[in-house]
Amino acid sequence: MATENTSTPTVGTGRPLSPHLQIYRWHLSMVLSIVHRATGVALAGGLLLFSWWILALASGPEAFAHLRGFIGSPFGLFLLLGWTWSLFFHLANGIRHLIWDTGAALDLPSVKTGGVIVLVLSVLLTAVAWATVYVL
Amino acid sequence: MSSSRIRSYAAPLARARGLGSAKEGVEHWWLQRLTALALVVLTLWFVWVVVRLSHATHDQALAFVAQPCNTVLLILTSVTSFWHAALGLQVVYEDYIGHEGARLGAIVLTKFAAVVLIAATCIAVLRIAFGVV
DSSP: OTTOOOSSOOGGGOOOOOOOGGGSOOOHHHHHHHHHHHHHHHHHHHHHHHHHHHHHHHHOHHHHHHHHHHHHSHHHHHHHHHHHHHHHHHHHHHHHHHHHHTTOSOSHHHHHHHHHHHHHHHHHHHHHHHHHHHHO | OHHHHHTOOSOHHHHHTTTSOOSOHHHHHHHHHHHHHHHHHHHHHHHHHHHHTTTOOHHHHHHHHHSHHHHHHHHHHHHHHHHHHHHHHHHHHHHHOOSHHHHHHHHHHHHHHHHHHHHHHHHHHHHHHTTOO
16 A cells, blocks of 8 residues: 555546547647647757857857858758747747736637737748848 | 555545645746746847847957957846856756656756856956966
8 A cells, every 4th residue: 555656546446537639629829838848848948059150259260160161051041940939829829828917818709810920920030030141 | 655645544644745846846837937038138239239249350359358248248248148048958858758767867957057167268268368378
């Protein structure tokens, strides 16, 4: 008895278990919620590039050129594009979370509209940022 | 364990003591929001910096960072981003890592890494600002 683990729910207890992820039909709010978390984790990784950028800048021209070589490579550009979208999505959806924290816009229509706005805005801002780089 | 818990003579308060909230959650929640609010402004500024410096030479980038306003904003961006990331990763660990030791280890390592990278990036920015580079 003493070794029984009470922290994890088991089917054997006979108690009803609440349905988990695979039971529900996927809808926008669920997807955006998990994507918010995923982009947050990705952006934490992006902070390593941020650190590399500043440290390379302070180290000298060779280190800076090495960094630019990485960012300019196809893989580097791919990562940067992913991080740009992640940043704008996390930023836009984060603002939505801050609005929710005030108790506003929590009704179903507002949540759905807000989700669509966040998605469109994240793609649009990513396109604007990258277009600006290539136009400059 | 479960049956002894049901038959326990301890009062509900005595059983709950030490198992529940340590009243630390509010601080985490509040700091996550406070850093988020600051990052709304700081990240928009930082994206503009990255776009602006995308074609800059090493010297041009150094000159940009050395401008007092940019030095301050860059340091604020570093501290706020790393702290926001550490708080966010902590919640992810708390949700997905079941083993208590591994969970605590991940949280501690992340906080240490955040502090190390904050120190390294801020000192690098200051060296550029003071012309030590």
